[in-house]
Amino acid sequence: MKLMKQLNSLILNSTVKFLDRIYSGRNLQRFWVLEVIARSPYFAFLSVLHFKESLGIKNEKTMILMKEHFYQAINETEHLQEMERRGGDRFWIDRFFARHLVLFYYWIMVFYYFFSPANAYDVNIKIEEHAFETYSKYLKDNPNDHKIKEIAQDELNHVQELNEALSMLTSV
Numbered sequence: 001m002k003l004m005k006q007l008n009s010l011i012l013n014s015t016v017k018f019l020d021r022i023y024s025g026r027n028l029q030r031f032w033v034l035e036v037i038a039r040s041p042y043f044a045f046l047s048v049l050h051f052k053e054s055l056g057i058k059n060e061k062t063m064i065l066m067k068e069h070f071y072q073a074i075n076e077t078e079h080l081q082e083m084e085r086r087g088g089d090r091f092w093i094d095r096f097f098a099r100h101l102v103l104f105y106y107w108i109m110v111f112y113y114f115f116s117p118a119n120a121y122d123v124n125i126k127i128e129e130h131a132f133e134t135y136s137k138y139l140k141d142n143p144n145d146h147k148i149k150e151i152a153q154d155e156l157n158h159v160q161e162l163n164e165a166l167s168m169l170t171s172v
Helices: 002-022 027-054 060-085 092-115 117-141 146-170
Strands: none
Touching (some): 002 117, 027 060, 027 092, 027 117
């Protein structure tokens, strides 16, 4: 498990550096790409939970997790819509990049969650923490952007919710 967490951090840190480079000075486009990506783990978690439930592989926690991940997906969709209102999806190259990255990431998360939910949550916690940090950096230069403040707080809320889901899975 420790090795997987280290691998998660290495991959995430490399991806963040790459995104930092290509989206330098392009906050709205970066936010839009991040919000496209942010929804996919929740869709993946729901897919796996539904699949397992359909096969009869369920317990009392399944429905709780399905509800939580559904609401998280809706919340991330609202963030995405806000970034679209701001023009974050204006350039075709950003749309192309995000849609291909999200397809790849979704399937990784499906397999990850199916075989190791704890590691899938670890990755997503790190991603939500990164999203909060990204929005916080933006807010230093734009302290009156109240909608971004709300979105940043949502990202922190997701970290807490994911930690609770992880605790739920690991409790006996």
